[in-house]
Amino acid sequence: MNLPAIELALHQRLEAMRADIIRLTQEMLAFKSVNPRFMAESEISEEREIQDYLEARLNALGLQLTRWEKEPGRPNLVALLPGSGGGRSLAFNGHIDVVPIGDRAGWEFDPWGSDIDAGKLYGRGALDMKTGIAAFIAATEAIIASDIALMGDLQLHIVVDEEAGGFAGTRDLIARGYRSDGVIVAEPTSGRVEAAEGGLSWLRVTIRGRAAHAGWxxxxxxxxxxxxxxxxxxxNAIEKAVKFLQALREFEREWAHSRHHPLMPPGIATINPGVIQAGVGMGYxxxxxxTSNPAMIPDVCTIDFDFKYLPTETFEEVRAEFEAFVSAFALTDPWLRAHPPKLEWHLSNIDFPPFSTPSDHPLVEACRGAQQALGIETVLAGKRAVTDAAFYAGAGMTPVILGPAGEGLHGDNEYVEIDSLIETAKVFAGVILRWCGTA
Ligand SMILES: [Zn+2]
Incomplete structure (x- = not known):
């Protein structure tokens, strides 16, 4: 059979699996797999339980499974469908951790009830992102059930901890050496092929003054x-910090005017002051x-920034430019000239490398072809937030973000559109065929 015939047969099989795919997603949504970093110590996350459930499902497919825990009780899963050789390898990535439900009163449906209403499936994680995982599992199941022999390896990376920075999940998976020629991160994109994502680093700027009695x-x-x-x-370190923030605002605006990426909104690369603390004496x-005595003139002020840069920039470039700005700023103030602000990059180890996968890259072409086969015109876009795709890019791999449609991500009444769930599974099956090749 040629590609269109194999692909059409896969679409039909996935259509026939519709009820089973919906049930899979509903069962996944029933697990309260909230990221434990956002829970009280007395609460228990069901990350382990959902991974047990998925492991059994993938085991039944005959996939080669690896399971490990970077943090106790928080298992990651890698499932491998080995190719026959000579093809490109593809990895799908999805995270099973979710953010808390917030205020239950804001939900019209039970956040863990997997309710279906008017073509929408409701639940915390319905969009972000258990549906993406269900879609790539379904695509894999359809390929196996159809006895299609792939040339390249197919890997499923099902991880914890994306919502809190990926330390116990994708970052650890990559540190363990998992590599593939292409990566699809199945976060929700409403079917857009998100081929670019900016970089993000946290930064602390510490400004020192000289302590004295406020009476002076x-x-x-x-x-x-x-x-x-x-x-x-x-x-007064606070007043020096205010001066710095004003200068920074101008610098940020200048940067917004002079830098642009075609898939990102103008001015997306911002430097947000998020946490500011001031007081007397530097703690360990x-x-x-x-920090509780306003009768003193504070000699320490720290400002923590969420520092974003464009998909095509490197951390080294933006760091050098920012440091040059800080040095130039310090020269405008006699005190700061002698006591320049101190910069601490990679604060809390938060570091998301950027990526910009070219629009004519074969992985983007594979997504385009798979969508075309379903009559969908591909929309290329950039991701405004950051995802686990960053860590694959940082390790030299080529990622694309592609997933289903819905609403309520991190909010009330989160849902996924059921048609989009099935469509995403079909698109994923087409991407696998094109990228891995069939023997
Ligand atoms: Zn997500």
């Missing part, structure tokens, strides 16, 4: 009064020690 402040504001206060040599944890 007048002598700093009115220098002519300094003669009356010979020991009034405090320097890199934060101000005394």
């Amino acid at each position: 402040r007048f002598a700093q504001i009115y220098p002519q009064a300094a003669a009356d206060a010979p020991n009034a040599d405090g320097v 944890d890199g934060k101000p020690r005394v």
Whole structure:
């Protein structure tokens, strides 16, 4: 059989599996697999239970399974369908952890009830992203049931911990050496092929002043009064930080005007001050020690930034530009010239490498071809947030993000459109055929 005939047969098989695919997704949604980093210690996540469930399902398919825990009780799964050789390998990635449901009162449906209403399947994780996992499992099942021999290896990476940075999940999977020629991260994209994602790093800027009694402040504001206060040599770190933030705002705006990526909205690469702390004395944890006494002139101010850059930029480039800006800024202030701000990159080890997979890359072409076979016109887009795709890119692999449609991601009444679930499974089957090749 040629590709169109094999593909059509797969579409028909997946259509026949419709009820089973919906049931699979519903059963996955019933597990309360909230990321434990967002739970009270007394609560128990069902990450292990959903992985037990999926492991049994994948085992029954005869796939080669590897299971391990980077953190106790939080298993990751890799399933391998070995190719016959000579083809490109493909990995699908999905995370089974979900964010908490928030306020139950905001939900019209039980967040763990897997209710179906008007073609929509409701539940926490319906969109983000148990459906994507169900879709690639279904595509794999259809290929196996059809006795299609792939040339390239097919891997399913089903992980924990995406919602909290991927430390116990995808980052660990890659550290263990898993590699493939192409990667599809099945996060929800409403069918758009998301071929680019910006980089993200957390950064702490520490600005130092000089501590003194607040009673001496007048002598700093009115220098002519300094003669009356010979020991009034405090320097307020908060006020230096305010000056820095104002300059940074201009720098950020300048960057927004001068840098652009075709798949991203203008100005997407921002430098957000997210946490600011000030006080007296530097603690061992890199934060101000005394933070409850406004009668002192603070000598420490730390500002933590969410630092975003474009898909085509490198961390080294943006870091060098930012450091040059900070140095130039410090020269404008006599105190800061002598006591320049200190930068601490990779704060909390948060680091998402960027990627920009070319629109004519064979992996994008495989997605386009698989969508065309279903009469869908491919829409290319960029991801505005960050995903586990970053870590594959950081290890030199080529990712694309592609998944189903719905609404309510991280919000109330999260749902996936059931037609989109089935369609995504069909698209994935087509991508596998095109990318891995058939013997
Ligand atoms: Zn997600």
